[in-house]
Amino acid sequence: MAAQTPDPAPEGEPQERHGWKWALNAPALAVLILAASGPLIIVAVYSFLSPGNMGGVAWDFSLDGWFKVFWTRDIFDPENVSWNWGNLTVFWRTVWLSIQTTVICAVLGFPTAWFIATRPPHRRALWLFLITIPFWTNLLIRTFAIQELIRGTGLLNTVMMGLGIVNEPVQMLYSDFAILLGMAYVFLPLMVLPLYAAMDKLDFRLVEAGYDLYASRFRVLWHVILPLVKPGFVAGSILVFIPSIGAYVTPRVLGGGRTMMLGNLIGLQFGQGRNWPLGAALSMLLLIIVMIALIAYLRTVNRDDGGRRG
Amino acid sequence: MTQEIEIAGLSKVFGQGASAFRALTDINLSIDTGEFFTLLGPSGCGKTTLLRMIAGFEHPTGGTLKIAGEEMAGKGPNARPVNTVFQSYALFPHMTVAQNIGFGLKMLGKSRSEVDTTVAEMLRLVRMEPMADRKPSEISGGQQQRVALARALAPRPRVLLLDEPLSALDLKLRKEMQSELKRLQTETGITFVFVTHDQEEALTMSDRIAVMSAGRILQLGTPHDIYHAPAERFVADFIGDTNFLDLPVTAISGDVATLTLPGGQSAEARLPAGYLPVIGETVTAVVRPEQAVLGEPGSGMLSGTVASSVFFGTDTHLHLTLSDGQDFILRRQNTADLPVPQPGTPVGITLGAGTLRVLRS
Numbered sequence A: 001m002a003a004q005t006p007d008p009a010p011e012g013e014p015q016e017r018h019g020w021k022w023a024l025n026a027p028a029l030a031v032l033i034l035a036a037s038g039p040l041i042i043v044a045v046y047s048f049l050s051p052g053n054m055g056g057v058a059w060d061f062s063l064d065g066w067f068k069v070f071w072t073r074d075i076f077d078p079e080n081v082s083w084n085w086g087n088l089t090v091f092w093r094t095v096w097l098s099i100q101t102t103v104i105c106a107v108l109g110f111p112t113a114w115f116i117a118t119r120p121p122h123r124r125a126l127w128l129f130l131i132t133i134p135f136w137t138n139l140l141i142r143t144f145a146i147q148e149l150i151r152g153t154g155l156l157n158t159v160m161m162g163l164g165i166v167n168e169p170v171q172m173l174y175s176d177f178a179i180l181l182g183m184a185y186v187f188l189p190l191m192v193l194p195l196y197a198a199m200d201k202l203d204f205r206l207v208e209a210g211y212d213l214y215a216s217r218f219r220v221l222w223h224v225i226l227p228l229v230k231p232g233f234v235a236g237s238i239l240v241f242i243p244s245i246g247a248y249v250t251p252r253v254l255g256g257g258r259t260m261m262l263g264n265l266i267g268l269q270f271g272q273g274r275n276w277p278l279g280a281a282l283s284m285l286l287l288i289i290v291m292i293a294l295i296a297y298l299r300t301v302n303r304d305d306g307g308r309r310g
Numbered sequence B: 001m002t003q004e005i006e007i008a009g010l011s012k013v014f015g016q017g018a019s020a021f022r023a024l025t026d027i028n029l030s031i032d033t034g035e036f037f038t039l040l041g042p043s044g045c046g047k048t049t050l051l052r053m054i055a056g057f058e059h060p061t062g063g064t065l066k067i068a069g070e071e072m073a074g075k076g077p078n079a080r081p082v083n084t085v086f087q088s089y090a091l092f093p094h095m096t097v098a099q100n101i102g103f104g105l106k107m108l109g110k111s112r113s114e115v116d117t118t119v120a121e122m123l124r125l126v127r128m129e130p131m132a133d134r135k136p137s138e139i140s141g142g143q144q145q146r147v148a149l150a151r152a153l154a155p156r157p158r159v160l161l162l163d164e165p166l167s168a169l170d171l172k173l174r175k176e177m178q179s180e181l182k183r184l185q186t187e188t189g190i191t192f193v194f195v196t197h198d199q200e201e202a203l204t205m206s207d208r209i210a211v212m213s214a215g216r217i218l219q220l221g222t223p224h225d226i227y228h229a230p231a232e233r234f235v236a237d238f239i240g241d242t243n244f245l246d247l248p249v250t251a252i253s254g255d256v257a258t259l260t261l262p263g264g265q266s267a268e269a270r271l272p273a274g275y276l277p278v279i280g281e282t283v284t285a286v287v288r289p290e291q292a293v294l295g296e297p298g299s300g301m302l303s304g305t306v307a308s309s310v311f312f313g314t315d316t317h318l319h320l321t322l323s324d325g326q327d328f329i330l331r332r333q334n335t336a337d338l339p340v341p342q343p344g345t346p347v348g349i350t351l352g353a354g355t356l357r358v359l360r361s
């Protein structure tokens, strides 16, 4: 009788094994702690110190870094405190551009992923391969390529003028539009791939069942396909939103320093600005924004689920 | 009887050029309103393809298809008064049982109260009321099957298409669902077009059966006709066990031929409609194993020896070798006091009148 077979392992042994396992995990844990948390702790500590004269930090506790994130003091009248609109604008722009990037990637990514998922299986690998080609090229080079495309005498303007759509070059470079275009281009594969993964798992017979039950194409999309590929949208949105919030190269090249995002502001503090504590505080803020956004997003997504089922 | 589905000269070719594949050839069918119609055939013979063309998922390469007198060309699945019960059920995993059942009605734009009433009615019909709020992943295979059925029935289609809906179920559940399906069909009066490759399922459930092979309909008739009067070797072979005997024709009168049996005796056999062999020609005749009766050596029309026997519980299959070397299977009901003949035992075989039939060749 199977139920009566005596347990072959003596009592003490599994315990001992467990102890050993912990020891074997130690290198992995050390790497995790040092590589993941270490720099973060350093940044968190730096944000509460004073700036050094030539960059770096002086080991005096100070809330100045955090203060300067949101407020400024009048140079001549230190008692006169006002909102730091410059920074606040950058925060807002960062969040807003990231949201727009995510939405654009979702809108463009869905048909792209759908196209790939509906190709014959042996062709899909090729299309996926094409989608990932941009990853092979350096981000900076790709971004310069976009710059080349949209600058005053660039390809796009030349073509538009040649076709007589516009009479003079349209200023596209160094604007929010340019940043948005660049980010959407760069991050699109991050949306397409998880969406494709979700669609690949989609049972196309469900789509047929939808049609069979009198749903129009649009309603099949809305009631059957979208709910089923939602996990792909969620994963894709997170993958696009997080690097968008922290983007540095794209806004630097395409925003030209005129329109900054949070990443550029942070870079500035560690470079020319020589205010490491402020830079560190901004970095922590970036982290906090990402965390809040993620939590809020996942909550809404999950609440939606509950509602639909109720 | 009015005709629900009329199919004429329908054909389907997949692909083009060298890779073209002819899945259906010249299908002619008419299915009556309220009929339980079965498409029966081996794997790959085109049953699903035909069903999908009726549903509107595939477009015919040639021929016409009418449902309720209306030509269906150019109409999508959502514009046909037909619902499908998919082999895999294809229940929407993100919806509850009740939402699944109500989906079609909702898409038809029915009012909420109407949807709710019909869903409740359907849940009762398939005995799934207690599970209305579960997700498909939270119910068993048999229950999913019932939900799929309820979902397809809820919009009250004129025709219900069922593609091997029972093949994923175990034997006991399958038997249960067979009678359930039959009950639902009688209760709703909806025309059922049922696909199966299980001949027993086809025989027990259908009003009429179309036996298909390699994209063609070979024979169309009632289960009784198909079983007792198979027109072709394929049909006789596919449905039930059959003995095929190659016998010479000695005389023909009307639709009855006189054949010479191994051992020299004569027997009469019915000819299929429109088939007239010549005298002296060897034809294939069939007799079902349960229609032959075992007797003492020398009795009956045929004689042979027992080669082996297989015990099946209710009956025993005796594999015999006839005097001219042809194989013959005989099925005998088991009763407690009947001894099983040992291999090598000589026996006589009696064929009842009208049990022998000639096949078209």
Ligand SMILES: Nc1ncnc2c1ncn2[C@@H]1O[C@H](COP(=O)(O)OP(=O)(O)OP(=O)(O)O)[C@@H](O)[C@H]1O
Binding pocket: B014, B015, B021, B023, B041, B042, B043, B044, B045, B046, B047, B048, B049, B050, B197
């Ligand atoms: N989309 C398609 N493209 C090419 N060939 C196809 C396609 N669909 C089906 N076929 C071919 O048509 C033939 C009939 O297929 P069908 O699915 O109708 O068979 P079936 O009778 O339903 O078989 P089964 O009992 O295995 O389900 C098969 O040989 C199949 O390979």
Ligand SMILES: [Mg+2]
Binding pocket: B047, B048, B049, B163
């Ligand atoms: Mg099939």
